[in-house]
Amino acid sequence: MTKHYSLNMADETKATDCRLDCLLVGESPVMQGLKRLIATVAPGHAPVMVQGATGVGKELVAQGIHMMSGRDGQMVAVNCAAIPADLLESELFGHEKGAFTGATERRIGRIEQANGGTLFLDEIGDMPADLQAKLLRALESRRVQRVGGRDEVEVNFRLVTATHRNLADHVKAGLFREDLFFRINVFPMMVPDLNMRTEDIPMILRTMMLQHRDRTDLGLPEFTQAALKALAAHSWPGNVRELRNVVDRAMVLFAGRDVTAEDVRGVLLSADMAAMNAPAPACPERLSQGPEGLRRVLESEGSINMRGYLQDIEIRLIEAALSVNEGCVSHAARSLKLQRTTLIEKMKKLSIDRTAAAAA
Structure with missing residues (x-):
């Protein structure tokens, strides 16, 4: 019995490695180390912050984490830098009908869409300060409140963030909330530049x-x-x-x-x-x-x-x-x-x- 279990586990590890190798191409020592870290961290629930320069493939790392997490829900990606600040709150938290001009029907936000799965917030360093506070509350309470709504909705998601900025410096400069930084930076991952x-x-x-x-x-x-x-x-x-x-x-x-x-x-x-x-x-x-x-x-x-x-x-x-x-x-x-x-x-x-x- 034990012998068969050992063989099955080995096969499963090979399959897992194959999936990551297909997603994150490369066998250099730094990439092997990154893939080992992903395989170790992915099954947990703690937030992950993916760091690296523009163009290194941070979203692929997020996909790898989600793929190996065992979560049944989908991965929902949001680029915080690509959405105007006045629309980002509604995009993340959703809104009720009549919450503002043009809100002709209820809309489920990206956080709710990620329920049971992974929420990937790219360029988290570009998130406005007021939304940083609201995101922190959602992470702490595991509940979200739609714009214009009164009721709170329970959510269960794994948060993966990404940034090309030095958020620690942003915290010192007062541009990013220190409490949110510590909440999302449980497992930092650095994606190497191609020249490395x-x-x-x-x-x-x-x-x-x-x-x-x-x-x-x-x-x-x-x-x-x-x-x-x-x-x-x-x-x-x-x-x-x-x-x-x-x-x-x-x-x-x-x-x-x-x-x-x-x-x-x-x-x-x-x-x-x-x-x-x-x-x-x-x-x-x-x-x-x-x-x-x-x-x-x-x-x-x-x-x-x-x-x-x-x-x-x-x-x-x-x-x-x-x-x-x-x-x-x-x-x-x-x-x-x-x-x-x-x-x-x-x-x-x-x-x-x-x-x-x-x-x-």
């Missing part, structure tokens, strides 16, 4: 390309050893999200072909970094001269990388808007006539840091 685990890049590349192999009939790109070394030497300020951009470009530009180190440095990575730091091959002034200007550019340069050029323009516009508006995403979105959530998604996709852009 460059040995994982070949495996991540292969996984990403296999996920999108249906995009091309010409075959997958093949990165040479020299190309992989060039990728490993890159600083990866945008982390795994930036690597995904590289894979997306390679799938289009090098389908069924070898990718060399020169291709990596001159094409794949330059689309990220050179677009931010150097003028586009065909400068905007020349392209803005109408059809005649376009004809002259094509005659003199032979071709125009339209996709790269348009992305360069988009990056410059967003960075300029953030700089003019001192890093305020809402104001920058308004000046660009975009929805705030649309701008945030573009910033993530293009690896634009609002702090760096504001300081420019």
Whole structure:
């Protein structure tokens, strides 16, 4: 009896490890340590705070925790930075019919939706102070009160938060409640930057390309050893999200072909970094001269990388808007006539840091 139990447990451990390995790709020591920590912490109920730079994959860690938690409910994710402050309370706690103008019916909040499962609050450091107090009360009492309601609803959820900020510094500066910080920081997890685990890049590349192999009939790109070394030497300020951009470009530009180190440095990575730091091959002034200007550019340069050029323009516009508006995403979105959530998604996709852009 004992012997069979031991074998079954081993099989279950292998299955668990396989699920995590498929979600969090990489076998570097830091990733193995992170996955061991997830496997240890996941079955419990205590809050987890996932920390790491933008683009490292904090939400994947949250998914791994939920997947291995054994909870029957769903994981409900909320990006606190992507929802305007005046709407975030209703989004989290729900509202009753008639609670405010436009509340034509009762709405169940995200916390209630996470009952029996996991609530993932991304960018918790951007949560307004008044909502921090309300969240703390919900964590302590395991009850929520909808906006405009009187009754409290019992909830049972596992809280996982994420931030790219140093919340301890925010506490010292009075920007984040100390009591909430200690309540949510029971199990801190640090997700490593990609430049701390460059040995994982070949495996991540292969996984990403296999996920999108249906995009091309010409075959997958093949990165040479020299190309992989060039990728490993890159600083990866945008982390795994930036690597995904590289894979997306390679799938289009090098389908069924070898990718060399020169291709990596001159094409794949330059689309990220050179677009931010150097003028586009065909400068905007020349392209803005109408059809005649376009004809002259094509005659003199032979071709125009339209996709790269348009992305360069988009990056410059967003960075300029953030700089003019001192890093305020809402104001920058308004000046660009975009929805705030649309701008945030573009910033993530293009690896634009609002702090760096504001300081420019």
